[in-house]
Amino acid sequence: xxxxxxxxxxxxxxxxxxxxxxxxxxxxxxxxxxxxxxxxxxxxxxxxxxxxxxxxxxxxxxxxxxxxxxxxxxxxxxxxxxxxxxxxxxxxxxxxxxxxxxxxxxxxxxxxxxxxxxxxxxxxxxxxxxxxxxxxxxxxxxxxxxxxxxxxxxxxxxxxxxxxxxxxxxxxxxxxxxxxxxxx
Numbered sequence: 001x002x003x004x005x006x007x008x009x010x011x012x013x014x015x016x017x018x019x020x021x022x023x024x025x026x027x028x029x030x031x032x033x034x035x036x037x038x039x040x041x042x043x044x045x046x047x048x049x050x051x052x053x054x055x056x057x058x059x060x061x062x063x064x065x066x067x068x069x070x071x072x073x074x075x076x077x078x079x080x081x082x083x084x085x086x087x088x089x090x091x092x093x094x095x096x097x098x099x100x101x102x103x104x105x106x107x108x109x110x111x112x113x114x115x116x117x118x119x120x121x122x123x124x125x126x127x128x129x130x131x132x133x134x135x136x137x138x139x140x141x142x143x144x145x146x147x148x149x150x151x152x153x154x155x156x157x158x159x160x161x162x163x164x165x166x167x168x169x170x171x172x173x174x175x176x177x178x179x180x181x182x183x184x
Contacts, residue, residue: 008079
């Protein structure tokens with residue numbers, strides 16, 4: 001059986017959910033490019049995301065994020081990893097729903113914390129209580145992520161490959177996204 005990707009698969013979820021790692025694995029298994037909206041923004045700005053946040057603010061970053069996601073959704077079919085805040089705005093959710101399919105990597109707070117604690121690459125967690133901040137961000141964002149087309153529950157015991165398999169299983173239920181056909 002061969003699979004043809006009909007729409008760009010957009011990975012959404014919290015920081016630390018595995019959007020990049022799992023997204024890369026899904027892209028490799030489906031033989032499509034892997035794209036990362038945050039990496040594209042960093043390349044265009046010649047600055048890190050924390051530097052963009054510090055210099056220009058979150059609103060500026062979110063505007064560039066929308067522009068980059070819109071451009072990437074117009075390219076060839078791919079797997080696109082987005083930043084943790086990308087799916088929060090109605091504008092981005094509508095764009096992703098219209099042009100692609102959203103996949104929420106639903107990781108619980110303990111799993112997320114185990115992956116992001118001690119890292120200085122998360123500007124939103126640069127607070128006196130990073131775990132408390134993560135908890136609040138998680139609670140605020142889950143209702144938005146829950147609007148994704150497909151939700152895949154993350155488990156700390158799953159490997160990246162096992163998570164990728166679960167994502168693909170979810171996508172196979174959507175013939176508008178993954179079209180299956182017999183091998184030639």
